[in-house]
Structure formats: structure tokens, C-alpha cells
Amino acid sequence: MTSILKWSQWMLSLEVKNEKGVWFNSLSNRGIVGWLLALFLSFGYITLYFFPQWLGLGQKGMPNTGFIAWFDQISIFFNGSVASQWFVYGFLYTLIILLMGIKFIIKYKNNNYQVIRTLSLLFFQLCFAFIIPEIMASLNQPAMDLKNMWPLNYYFFFDWNIKKLLSSGYFGLFLMFWGLALTFIISPVLTYFYGKRWYCSWVCGCGGLAETAGDPFRHLSDNSETAWKWERRIIYPVLFIVCLMTLAILDSFFRKNPATYWITFSHFKIIILLLLAGIIALALWNKGWLKGISTFGKWSIISLGVVLFMGIIFSWSYNKPVLWINALKLREWYGFYVGAIFSGIIGVGFYPLMGSRVWCRFGCPMAAILGIQQRFFSRFRITVNGGQCISCGNCSTYCEMGIDVRSYAQKGENIVRSSCVGCGICAEVCPRGVLKLENGPLFVEDGKIKF
Amino acid sequence: MHIVIIGFGISGVSVAKTLREQSNADITIVTSESKSFFSRPALMYVYLGKMRFQDILPMPSDYWEKNNIKVVLAAVEAIDSDKQQVVLDDGSILSYDKLVIATGSVPRSLGLNEHNLGGVQGFYSLQDLLLLQKSAKNIRHAAIIGGGLIGVELAEMFLSTGISFTFWVREKWFGSNFLPEEEAQLVTHYLKNKKIDIRFEREITHFDANEFGQVTSLHSQIGERVDTDYVCVCIGVKPNINCLENTNIHTNHGVLVNACLQTNIPSIYAVGDCVEYVESSFGRKSVETLWYTGKRMGDYVGRNILLDHPQRYHQGIFFNSAKFFDLEYQIYGHVPVSPEEIYGSVFWKHPQKDKSIRLVYDTVSDEFLGCCVLGIRFRQEVCEKWITEKWKITEVLHALPTANFDSEFSARFEMELLNIYNNKII
Numbered sequence A: 001m002t003s004i005l006k007w008s009q010w011m012l013s014l015e016v017k018n019e020k021g022v023w024f025n026s027l028s029n030r031g032i033v034g035w036l037l038a039l040f041l042s043f044g045y046i047t048l049y050f051f052p053q054w055l056g057l058g059q060k061g062m063p064n065t066g067f068i069a070w071f072d073q074i075s076i077f078f079n080g081s082v083a084s085q086w087f088v089y090g091f092l093y094t095l096i097i098l099l100m101g102i103k104f105i106i107k108y109k110n111n112n113y114q115v116i117r118t119l120s121l122l123f124f125q126l127c128f129a130f131i132i133p134e135i136m137a138s139l140n141q142p143a144m145d146l147k148n149m150w151p152l153n154y155y156f157f158f159d160w161n162i163k164k165l166l167s168s169g170y171f172g173l174f175l176m177f178w179g180l181a182l183t184f185i186i187s188p189v190l191t192y193f194y195g196k197r198w199y200c201s202w203v204c205g206c207g208g209l210a211e212t213a214g215d216p217f218r219h220l221s222d223n224s225e226t227a228w229k230w231e232r233r234i235i236y237p238v239l240f241i242v243c244l245m246t247l248a249i250l251d252s253f254f255r256k257n258p259a260t261y262w263i264t265f266s267h268f269k270i271i272i273l274l275l276l277a278g279i280i281a282l283a284l285w286n287k288g289w290l291k292g293i294s295t296f297g298k299w300s301i302i303s304l305g306v307v308l309f310m311g312i313i314f315s316w317s318y319n320k321p322v323l324w325i326n327a328l329k330l331r332e333w334y335g336f337y338v339g340a341i342f343s344g345i346i347g348v349g350f351y352p353l354m355g356s357r358v359w360c361r362f363g364c365p366m367a368a369i370l371g372i373q374q375r376f377f378s379r380f381r382i383t384v385n386g387g388q389c390i391s392c393g394n395c396s397t398y399c400e401m402g403i404d405v406r407s408y409a410q411k412g413e414n415i416v417r418s419s420c421v422g423c424g425i426c427a428e429v430c431p432r433g434v435l436k437l438e439n440g441p442l443f444v445e446d447g448k449i450k451f
Numbered sequence B: 001m002h003i004v005i006i007g008f009g010i011s012g013v014s015v016a017k018t019l020r021e022q023s024n025a026d027i028t029i030v031t032s033e034s035k036s037f038f039s040r041p042a043l044m045y046v047y048l049g050k051m052r053f054q055d056i057l058p059m060p061s062d063y064w065e066k067n068n069i070k071v072v073l074a075a076v077e078a079i080d081s082d083k084q085q086v087v088l089d090d091g092s093i094l095s096y097d098k099l100v101i102a103t104g105s106v107p108r109s110l111g112l113n114e115h116n117l118g119g120v121q122g123f124y125s126l127q128d129l130l131l132l133q134k135s136a137k138n139i140r141h142a143a144i145i146g147g148g149l150i151g152v153e154l155a156e157m158f159l160s161t162g163i164s165f166t167f168w169v170r171e172k173w174f175g176s177n178f179l180p181e182e183e184a185q186l187v188t189h190y191l192k193n194k195k196i197d198i199r200f201e202r203e204i205t206h207f208d209a210n211e212f213g214q215v216t217s218l219h220s221q222i223g224e225r226v227d228t229d230y231v232c233v234c235i236g237v238k239p240n241i242n243c244l245e246n247t248n249i250h251t252n253h254g255v256l257v258n259a260c261l262q263t264n265i266p267s268i269y270a271v272g273d274c275v276e277y278v279e280s281s282f283g284r285k286s287v288e289t290l291w292y293t294g295k296r297m298g299d300y301v302g303r304n305i306l307l308d309h310p311q312r313y314h315q316g317i318f319f320n321s322a323k324f325f326d327l328e329y330q331i332y333g334h335v336p337v338s339p340e341e342i343y344g345s346v347f348w349k350h351p352q353k354d355k356s357i358r359l360v361y362d363t364v365s366d367e368f369l370g371c372c373v374l375g376i377r378f379r380q381e382v383c384e385k386w387i388t389e390k391w392k393i394t395e396v397l398h399a400l401p402t403a404n405f406d407s408e409f410s411a412r413f414e415m416e417l418l419n420i421y422n423n424k425i426i
């Protein structure tokens, strides 16, 4: 115990030099070292995903060799069987988050927000993403990352997942309800109070890697208007496709088992149509908290909603798969292009080229949903301290989401942006203390803060 | 209507931006420094490699073209206020209907003819940065002269790139010419912990140079001689009014302006560092070489230059902020260098960390006058409210938590201040 204490004291006495010279360092200025690392990471992902035999994964029941075999003993310790490629991936992923997380904490040790936030990320990665699922698996229960929710966890509503959960007794049922509650109750409530940061930079595994291992690359995120445009052009379509895919898969699931469960196919149809009608009505109403949407955006939502609504009704009335979508094909396509290539190879492999949050910024459907809520229905914002900004650009440069924070700060405008993950680094690097992450409308009245 | 602005710093830019929001008048900005508008306080970060030059441009580089603001790269050589013309160094002539002088400052000189020596420079302009970047590789031992905000920035720059240097400061403590003594001591202590060779109460008397006119060493008034092949003089700045010589525009230290920031010639205005504002309110300098002042004056002139009956310029409540390495400093309102002599002041300092808070109040009326903080952030709106509404010090002490602007989960110290005040009045 005392040695651990001593060790941690020693760690905290270390200094990680501030961002000095990131633009002078070949690793972090898209120099040759950065490119090499990007190639290495991308190829690492490709082999791990598609050619695990190259790394020594045993084929057809043969024992593992080489790289993967190194992890056999660890895997046996955790879940009783030899290492799979996914175990190796999860193990290395967690290890990197832990090591780089400690570095991050040392670097920002004077900022309690950064320290506590990073400890939370380490905790969720280590326990929720790694240890608990391994324990579940070793107890022959369905293994699930309890913090991974739909739509980031896009297979939550896949037929095999639903079947697995519903056939695992009370524990499976609990997981089913937990997953539903996360998406539809816990997340909206937390996002209302704290913004999307509660997930993206306190809990999420992708965020965990981006915040720790990705920290040296955060300044590489493009903060131009053009990048922002592409962000919106990609992330909302991905969200849209996830929803379509989920709809199609649930549709085919219910088509095969129309009345096996307490939710029947007709219940399902009604729920979906009501949901869609609700979205259309909201956009039509478009008052109060929706005021930020442009007229064009509003009418595109409405017309898209109406087209979908009609399409769904037509396909169902002809007793065809919903919107005539081939659910299996779409699922395969999404799993390959979005699940593997986008979130893995590009998302992590491109850290040294496009910054640490490529996936979170351009691709993640979860971030899209939380972002919409953050923009229109949340108490979170970044407050700007009067006229203190000297337009230096540190905030914009080090924002990993490529938000041009300075363009708001120099006008004295608070920052409410759907993509902000609340990492707090803009506030940390600002040399004049201009920015503060805050929740809630803060009225200072008679010298007392009122909520 | 053609408006010509001399100077592409924050003051000139603020005039142009605000003016463009109000009118379609032709706007031309003349600058001799750079066709890009950059943040001057951010120059150091380019040197440190924290940002590239393109990162310190506050506005997208196509802003000027999009908003039909012409930027001319040339130096103004003469102003003819009778013909309403300015003469540029490339020989061309610009006619104006209204002229705005926003020429900023130039570094002060030691008066030792140091600028004729090679290896001696100031740190103000983009050219200064480029020169320093070029020289940096060959510096064996540098000298920073002047313990001000720019001097400490240079110290950080040299330290980060491993250039050995001596920091020459005239005062007894670092910053004792603009900070109360306790704060100056705190900052001095902080700097000494950085293992900087910092020498206090020194004045440079002369330099030695080699046969090429390159500086080789310097001497202080107590007889030290230190080998030095590079010197950065940053003993403050003074208004840049060079191009106003031989004109009938009135100047003293800076360009003299009235309550509407007009010079003695009604069609000519002046804003920013180059201004001497004699109507300055109590406790404030008539020459304020601050980013914030330039921005405020620029916005004001942009809004009022076309009006027949312009409003008076309001300085607002004074505020400033700075950073000494990682130690942040903020000031709001009136905090004199020796507050205890005339006013009351409540001062708290963290027992271990580099943090302090000082509140200054009038002992007769108990009115809150201002505050300054080190290592802690305060909310500007709240402090301004207390000062304009003339809150009593006790009210301020009880409302102190509302002023805190530190990041979430930071330790709070309001109770300590209240206790200090209570002990003091018993």
C-alpha cells in the first residue's frame, strides 16, 4: 500500500511538458513519423479485423501462435478460453487508455475537471468495457458492455442480440431493459442536465481512446467552415442509416416472429408510425427550443418524414419488408463500411493525420443524437468571460472537434454547439481564462446564483 | 464615402469590422506589417510551436475580400489634412473623407543607441518574430531587458527552446511597477522556481560590441559584465506617431483626441495604442497600450464615425489579464500598486500554491473599487456590476462565490477572504 502511495506521488510529481512545439514535432505535425504511425495503425486494424491469421490466430480450432498467443494466458485468466482477436483488441485498447490516461492526468494535474473526467474514462473502460463483460462471459451469461448504447452499439436491436438476451432468463431481460433505458431515459436526462459530455468525454470508450491516446493529435482537427459543413453532411446521414437499418432488422425480426413476444408486430408498427409522426409534428411546431433550425432544415425534415411515413405504410400494406429494404444486406454494408472501416481504421488510424475525433465528429450516430439534444434541449454551454478574449486561437487550435471556439469567444458569445464533447481543453489552454464549461442558466441575482 | 485606416492591428480592424456592419462605405486599410491580420499577443505561441502563423489569424483570410475591405501593404509617409490625402511609401496617394489613425506602438529604447548594434532587437512586430526565429539557432547567451509582460513571455520562449539567458529587471520584485507588493513577491517567487537567472534592481549602462558592430557583452550599474550575443529590449512601448511628424495633428506622448476620439482635425480619428486620451477617467492612464482598449475604441469609432452627432466614448470598467508562464493574472477596476496607503484591501494568499485574491475598497465609504487575482479566474460581468453599482465590501465578500470563473471541481477560497476581513475589522 505504501509503495503504491509512493509510486502515485512520484507519478504526480512528474511534469508533462505543455503543448510546446507540437507543430515542431514530426509525430504531431503530420510529418514523416506521423504518417508512419497512421499507416501502422491502419494496417494494424486491417489485419486484426480481416486477416487475424497473420497475427497468429489459430484457424479451425488450431492453437494460437505468434502475437495472439502471447495473450492466451491472460485470456484464460479472465474468461477461461484462449485469446480471440477481439480479446487481444479489447486488452490492448484498455491498456493503451490506461497508460495514456495516466500521462494525461499528469499533464493536466492542476485541473481537477480534467483529472476527475479522465479517472471516470479509465474506470468505465477498465470495468464496464473490459472486466465486467469478461466476468459475464466466464459465467456463461451474455457479455455486454453496460455503457455501450444504441445507436453507437448498432447491433443492440439485431435479431441475434435480442434472441440471446431474451433467452438468458432474468439476467438477459435485465440487460434488455437496461439497454432500452440507457437510450431512451438515462441518456436524455443526463444530456439535458450536463450536455453530451457526460457520455462523450466521461464514459464512452471511443472517447476514452481519443482523449488519452489521441491527446497529442487534437490540434490536427480541421477547424474550417468547410470541415464543419462536411461534418453535418456525413454524421446525420449515418444516423439516418442506423435508424433505417434498425427499423428494417426489427421489421424482419417481427415478420418472422409476429406474436412470440409481448410486443407484437402490430404494436411495433404503431410505435414506429407514432414516432415518425411525432418527429414531423415537432418540426412543424418548431417553436421555443427548436428555434435554431433554419427554414430549409425544418422543411427538409418535414418532407423527408412525410415521404418515409408514406413509404412505410405502403410497404407494410403490400406486406413487403419495410421500405423494401434488404435488412441483411444493409446490415452487412453498415458493419463493414461504418463499423469497421469508418470507426476503426479511419477513426483511430487517422489520429496522426486528422486529429483524435474523426469518428466522433464525422461518423458517430450516438454523437449525432446527443448533439441534437445538446443544441436544442440541454443546460450545457461554454460561457465566455466578457471581453477578455485576445483572439489568440489556442482554443480553436486545440479543440479536438474542430470547433472554431475563437469565433464565438472574440464576440463575447457563449458556445452552444452540437458537436462539443465538453472535454474542457479549450478552457484549459486559453491563456486569459476566457472559457468555462457550465450547466444551467445561471442568473446572478442579488449576488446569489439562482437556477 | 471613403474611409482610410492606417494600421492593421486590432484597433484598425475593429473600426473596419464595426463600420462594415453599419454601412457600405469604401474602406481601405493601410499597413506596413503584414497582409494578414494576426493576434499580436499570440506571436509567442508561434515561436513556441504551439500554433502556426495561420492559427493566430482571428478571422478567416478571405474575410476582407468578402466584406469588400481593401488592404494595402505600404507605409504611410505623410498625411496632408488640407487635401485630405495620405502619401504612401510606394509614391501612391490615397484620398479620404475620414481618416483613422491606428498605428499602434513601437518598443521603447534604452537610450544607449542599442538599436545600431547587431543582435539587439525588440519584440513587437511580425518582423521581430521572424528575426528572433532566425537568430535563435546561433544565440549563445541572451539578455532580456525589462521585467514587463513581454519580457516574461520572452523568458518562457527562451526557456522552452533551451536558450540560456539572463533576465534584467529594474524593479525590486518582478512586476512591482504594476502589481501590489505581495502579488509581485508571489510572481517573483514563482519565476525563481523556474530556475531563471533573473537579476533585480539592475539597470544596463552600456554594451560592448565587436568589430562587426555585433553586441558581445553588457554592463549593469553595479559593475557586472555579462557576455551576451543577443539582447531583447522590452522596457515597454510608446505610441507610434512617426508618420504624424510635420502634420498639424496635435500630439503629445500619443495622438491627442477628444471625448469622441477625434483629433484636432474633425475628419481624423485615432484609436488604440497610439492614442493619448486626456479625458481618461480616475485612476487610468491616458495612454493604454492594451488589446482590449484598442478593440473598444475601434468598435466605438466604427459605430460613430459616420454619425452627425456621435455619442461620447465610454472607457468602461478597467480590466486586464496576463499570464506569467502558467500563472494567470486578472485585474478588474482600480487596484493601485500600494493599495493600503490610500484604501483598504483584503488580501488572501494560498499557503502552498501560487494563488491569491485581493479586493480593494474605499475605507470611508466602504465601496468596492476593484480586485486582482493570481491563479484564479473571476467573472468579468460580476466584478463590473459590483463596481458600477458601488457595492459595499461586505456585500461583495458575501457574494464572492458568484464571481468565481475557475473550471468545475476547482477548490474554492471565498471563506478565507471573509475570515481575513472579519479579523481585520475586529
Ligand SMILES: Cc1cc2nc3c(=O)[nH]c(=O)nc-3n(C[C@H](O)[C@H](O)[C@H](O)COP(=O)(O)OP(=O)(O)OC[C@H]3O[C@@H](n4cnc5c(N)ncnc54)[C@H](O)[C@@H]3O)c2cc1C
Residues within 6 Å of the ligand: A390, B006, B007, B008, B009, B010, B011, B012, B030, B031, B032, B033, B034, B040, B041, B042, B043, B044, B074, B075, B076, B077, B102, B103, B104, B105, B123, B124, B125, B150, B153, B240, B243, B271, B272, B273, B274, B289, B290, B291, B292, B294, B320, B321, B322
Ligand atoms: C508580445 C506582445 C504581447 C501582448 N500581449 C497583450 C496581452 O496579453 N493583452 C493585452 O491587452 N495587450 C497585449 N499586447 C498589446 C497589444 O498587442 C496592443 O495593445 C495591440 O496590439 C494594439 O493594437 P493597435 O491596433 O492599436 O496597434 P498595433 O497592433 O500595433 O497595430 C498597428 C499597425 O499599424 C502599422 N503601422 C504603423 N505605422 C504605420 C505607417 N506609417 N504606415 C502603415 N502602417 C503602419 C503597424 O505596422 C501595425 O501593423 C501585447 C503586445 C505584444 C507586442
Ligand code: SF4
Residues within 6 Å of the ligand: A398, A399, A400, A401, A402, A403, A405, A419, A420, A421, A422, A423, A424, A425, A426, A427
Ligand atoms: S469546444 Fe472546448 S470543450 Fe467543446 S470539444 Fe472543443 S475543446 Fe472540447
Ligand code: SF4
Residues within 6 Å of the ligand: A388, A389, A390, A391, A392, A393, A394, A395, A396, A405, A406, A409, A410, A429, A430, A431, A432, A433, A434, A435
Ligand atoms: S484561447 Fe482564449 S483568448 Fe485565445 S482565442 Fe480562445 S478564448 Fe480567446
